[in-house]
Amino acid sequence: MTTLLHRSSPLLTASRRHRLARVTRWRHGLRDVPVAKLLLGGQNGMTATEFAAAMEDPLWPSRRVADGPHAGLIALAAREGGLTDAQLLATPYARMARTCIRRTGRYFGADDAAGVVAQARAFLAAGDAVVDVDAEDDAEVGTPSPGDLHSPPGQPVLVVPIAHSDCYQVLDGHHRVAQAAAVGAVTVPVRVRRGEVTTPLQDLLGRMSWLDGGRQLYQPVGSPELAAHWPTVRCCVDRFEAMDALLRRIVGPTLSGSYLDVASCYGWFVAEMGGLGFEAEGMERDPLGATLGRLVYGLDPARIRTGDAVRLLRGTRETWDVVSCFSLLHHFVLGRGSCDEVELVRLLDRATGRVLFLDTGQEHERWFRSSLRGWDPDHIRAFLREHTTFDQILDLGPDRDAVGPYADNYGRHLFACVRTAPAA
Template sequence: MSRLLLGGQNGTTGHQFAAALGDPMWPSRPVVDGPHAEVLARGSERTDQQILSSSYGRMAMTCIRHTGRYFSATDEAGVVEQAREFLARAAGEQTEVPTGDHHSPPGLPVLVVPIADSDCFQVLDGHHRIALAAAAGMTTMPVRVRRGRVTTPLQDLLRRMSWLKGGQELYQPIDAPELEALWPTVRCCADRLEAMETFLRHQLPELSGTYLDVASCYGWFVHQMGNLGFEAEGIEQDSLGATVGRLVYGQDPDRIRIGDAAWILRGTQERWDVVSCFSLLHHFVLGRGSCEPAELVRLLDRATGRVLFLDTGQEHEKWFRTSLRGWNPEHIRNFLLENSTFDAVLDLGPDRDAVGPYAENYGRHLFACVRDDGAGAG
């Protein structure tokens, strides 16, 4: 039942109801974690106002505003009555199953439709039955599968991101059930975060200060470094990255500056204690950037107060064996020293991304560029 995700209500589609609710992540949530299960978990001791302010009450009132009713309910009193009937069924106090007003006839199985590129299904009819079964301790249940397939708003949003070009990969970790099976995560990210945290604990008296992630994608590093205690920001060229970060990490989109990294860095005199720049430099080496690679390094140098963490494509990777010939860890380290004012560039070792379909790529070394006294470039 963990693969059965919330769908539309009162005849709406999952997309339509998510838009009405103002929650694009609605169809990415298992029914067993949704409002139907939540109202059962809270029990019948709740007041009418608590029911109305719950996720179940908000769902029902959204249905009424957009479709005129929620089952037989057309106002708040009707929503409370509907919720209490549902709670009575869960407690075995109501033996007669309601019919009509969008209630399914007794005996019909839950109706679902496959979610594209996923092992999950969107529920078309039967949310209450799934919640009741889960509350009774069941983990599986029979369903009737409708032909066709649907997508979720999150899948659609990810496919619209410019770097993905309509494909189905994740560049940073996202916890969503419809992405788990068939959306591989290209960069595990946790390896670099662990290396950064370990290094910084030896460099800083405490994990605090300002942090900037250049080419922040969805904002995973911005979110994680914020959790460590930094005032964290990002720069991302694709404006949809900030939208994804808001939905999947709860990241404030105002923390992400949208635009070309070199242009933004060139236009500011700000300096951050810690800066990171992952898998961006080689795009400039390959002529895809808005400036020369040496200038990008100088801009990163100017923006960094204490430590710059950087990785980039290397010559050992299958897709770069010709185009990045000579770009090995020693060359990258020298390139960073020659084009910056850092006192030392330390090789923290390769990433752990060269696995599965990417076994012949990645394994990029993470470099820490540091200043002896922690002072910014003059």
């Protein structure tokens, strides 16, 4: 007869309680998960977030195992043939191993450079024998612990779901996943731990004051754990293409000069305009803007001035050849700025050498129907003409963001305010 006891029952022996806890921690059975959905996790007993900090690489847990150091080592060996010790020690794999040794004393069996080389060679020699695509469905699940040797054959890859994502973080089995990726496996069988984790990138994005903990991206951010459930609210590419086309029409095929994006958010426009050849900078109230810009677009944080745009613009006589200010003006119309909308646009006018690009909330948007009454493209053009010194105000048409859940919002017109002769 089987007696059912609750996990916390005092009648359970310590060893049964331990076994039960181990079983209930893991979902039953194995699941085939695409290799592309398996992201790097912790190492040697450190969580992924702890290891990311140790590596000074906050994007570590946002990277696919197939793009990580284990897979990189296999690819390098396949390209170069026999690798020297010096070559092995120069790889990201060795850097990862050395970080583990520094923090925990070991990386598997290695505790020095010679051990790292031996470990890398053993991994490469194991080849696809390490790939255990036939792991037993009911294989005993052990929790990886610091200093463990490689999991023995028959152990499934262990993962935990990443919150708000269709990706998983690998808890044990990075080498096996990398080997599977190298031989072109599309999926690997994994055992899934209950619960979920977040990545440092998700945590940072969620802390951007603008999103108020929301799970949305205001500008494009390409990271695997964001792809499925973090919608990009503004595609941005539409506005950028219109800016690029107008600038080439006005300035000619070679673009250069200075550019400032006011309220630059993560810095997507700063990065793209930098890519066109501009000395690009941003102004952003939220200090996380500069942090995220460095992480996701590789922007130098010194290029993002942090603070209230009004205070920053009032405090400078600098001008930039091209300035943009997207979706900020209406907050000033609605009384949420540190000055009124007229002063903001005058400050933007003063800061602009040649072209100011601007869009703003409009009355046709469901959420502004009563609060922005009258703010249609004709009014915006008249407002810009009245309160700025530009020679031309061009309406470049609406954005393409009025789709999906935002079908009744956005569709904001992009205006280009142009000086035919640059300001003296």
